[in-house]
Amino acid sequence: MDNEYKPDLITLIDEQNIEHNFEILDTIENEKGGITSWRSSRRTARNS
Numbered sequence: 500m501d502n503e504y505k506p507d508l509i510t511l512i513d514e515q516n517i518e519h520n521f522e523i524l525d526t527i528e529n530e531k532g533g534i535t536s537w538r539s540s541r542r543t544a545r546n547s
Contacts, residue, residue: 508540 507523520540527534 506540509537 509521509523511519511521513519521537522540524536524538526536
């Protein structure tokens with residue numbers, strides 16, 4: 500059994516073609532739509 504925490508990560512690419520990584524913290528949805536909270540993740544290919 501694997502008990503290691505594995506966060507949900509997303510990567511966005513800006514106008515200068517620079518990648519920015521974010522961790523999804525929580526998502527709340529209702530009949531009108533939803534909202535997701537996320538924070539910047541400092542994980543890179545070197546330390547992931």
